[in-house]
Each structure stands twice: as structure tokens, then as C-alpha cells.
Amino acid sequence: MVKLIQTFFTPIVGKDRAWRFSIMLKAFGDVFFYKKSFFSEIGWLKAYDQKIPVDNNNNPLPWVTYSFIDFVTPRLDKRFNIFEYGSGYSTLYYSKYVNKVYSVEHDKEWYEGVKDQMRDNVELHYVPLSEGEKYVSKSSQEEPFQLVIVDGRRRNLCLEHALEVITEDGVIVLDDSERDKYKKGKDLLIEKGFKEITFTGIAPGMFLNKSTTIFYRNQNCLNI
Numbered sequence: 181m182v183k184l185i186q187t188f189f190t191p192i193v194g195k196d197r198a199w200r201f202s203i204m205l206k207a208f209g210d211v212f213f214y215k216k217s218f219f220s221e222i223g224w225l226k227a228y229d230q231k232i233p234v235d236n237n238n239n240p241l242p243w244v245t246y247s248f249i250d251f252v253t254p255r256l257d258k259r260f261n262i263f264e265y266g267s268g269y270s271t272l273y274y275s276k277y278v279n280k281v282y283s284v285e286h287d288k289e290w291y292e293g294v295k296d297q298m299r300d301n302v303e304l305h306y307v308p309l310s311e312g313e314k315y316v317s318k319s320s321q322e323e324p325f326q327l328v329i330v331d332g333r334r335r336n337l338c339l340e341h342a343l344e345v346i347t348e349d350g351v352i353v354l355d356d357s358e359r360d361k362y363k364k365g366k367d368l369l370i371e372k373g374f375k376e377i378t379f380t381g382i383a384p385g386m387f388l389n390k391s392t393t394i395f396y397r398n399q400n401c402l403n404i
Contacts, residue, residue: 222246227385233269234384241384242270244331244355248379248392252353253277255402263325263345265315266332267304268294274329275299282325284318286333309333319345326401330365331355339365343372349401357393369395377404 219225223236233241242249256277264271267283268290275281275298282303285291291306298304303322307315316337319328328342330353339362342352352369354362357378370376374395383390396404 222384224382224384229385231385240269240272242273242331242355243268243383243386244270244392245379245381245383245390247381248353248394251377251379252394252402257326257401260326260401261323262327262329263319263322263342264329264331265319265335265338266329267291270329270331271302271304272297272299275302278326282319282322284315284332286315313337316341324350326350327353329353329355335362336365336368340368343369347401349397349399351400351402351404352395354393354395356390358389358391366393366395373397 221236223234223238223241226236226238227234227241233243235241256274258277258279260278262274262278262281264274264281264283267285271281271283271294278301280301280303282305284305284307285294286307286309288306288308291304295304305318307318309315315332316334319325319341322345324347325345326347327350328338328346330338330342332338335354339352339354346352352374354366356362357366358380366376374397376393376395378391378393380389380391382388394402394404396402
């Protein structure tokens with residue numbers, strides 16, 4: 181995908197200029213506008229146009245890789261409780277499939293914009309980063325969780341704290357796991373006996389590759 185776009189904008193010289201330009205225009209049109217193309221079917225164009233993560237029917241999606249969404253969704257269960265660091269469209273999405281979602285948000289403006297959209301099975305908390313460790317430790321004030329999703333601030337600390345609040349079969353999810361600055365948190369989970377599966381690809385409305393990683397133990401709620 182990225183290579184296609186890079187090729188499209190590469191200067192074209194020589195006798196094959198017109199031919200290459202024609203081929204690239206056709207490929208660009210087929211990829212983005214053919215109604216049965218992958219990008220059309222998953223709603224990538226709508227997400228890109230609206231600058232929000234939605235599917236082809238304008239339903240909210242998490243801003244994570246499509247491959248992760250496809251993997252985790254059929255494994256979610258109405259008995260699950262989820263804790264999220266970072267809230268928004270993902271909160272709306274997960275709350276359709278599980279018992280309850282607890283979410284902590286550090287951005288006051290974002291919190292005010294999304295809180296009234298939440299379902300009854302969502303507890304959304306605003307905790308500014310200025311309150312020190314309260315943001316990280318908020319999850320310990322609730323019940324144990326089958327899933328802890330780390331997609332907010334202070335992610336290395338959140339990964340470490342997640343170890344204390346997941347159930348025996350619980351899993352931990354880290355978004356943007358390709359970033360080097362989260363290596364400390366990832367290494368800690370591996371040292372604690374967790375295995376990992378990483379899903380790399382594009383996310384709703386985004387061009388560039390990113391990664392979402394699941395950390396799990398042998399007996400886990402997702403039956404991995």
C-alpha cells in the first residue's frame with residue numbers, strides 16, 4: 181500500500197512515462213474507489229474522509245490495525261470486563277461485545293466530547309496527568325479484568341501496572357507497539373512469562389503501517 185503510493189508520486193521519465201502514469205491512475209482508482217476493493221469494503225475511505233475510525237456503515241472502530249480487530253472481535257465475550265488506558269471510539273466498539281468497559285482519559289476536552297456517547301455499561305473517568313500516578317493506578321480501583329488495553333499515556337508504567345489487575349487468564353494489549361519507547365514495558369511482560377502476537381498493517385483512515393500486540397499466557401481468555 182505504502183509502496184504503491186510512493187511509486188505513484190515518483191517522478192516518471194523516459195518513453196514509458198505515459199504508460200506508467202496510466203497504469204498508476206488505474207491502480208489508484210481500483211484500490212480506493214472500486215466498490216468491491218478491500219479499502220471500500222472495510223470503510224477505509226469513510227474513515228479517511230471523516231478523520232475518525234469508522235467502518236463502511238459509520239459504526240465506530242478502534243484506531244488499531246484491522247488485522248487485530250478481525251482477530252479479537254469473535255473472541256470477545258459478554259462475561260468480559262475491559263480496562264482501557266485511553267478512551268473514544270474503541271470504548272464504543274468494545275462495549276458492544278463485553279460486560280463492562282472501564283476507561284481512563286487524560287484529555288479533558290476529549291473526555292467531554294465522548295462521555296455522552298457511551299453506553300450504560302461504560303464507566304469513563306477523567307484523570308489529568310498532573311495527578312501523578314493516579315492515571316496509571318486507576319485500574320486497581322476496579323475489579324480484575326480479562327483485558328487491559330494500553331493506548332493512552334505513560335504506557336510502560338501502564339503495562340507494568342496491568343500485571344496487577346488482570347485475571348489469571350487475562351491478556352494485555354498494547355497499541356502502537358512498533359515504537360521503540362515501549363520496549364521496556366514489552367520486555368517486562370516477556371520476562372513475566374507472557375507470549376506475544378503482533379498484528380501489523382494499516383488502521384482505519386491511516387496510510388502507514390502500525391502494530392498492535394497481544395500479550396498472553398498459556399491459559400488465556402481469548403483461547404490463543
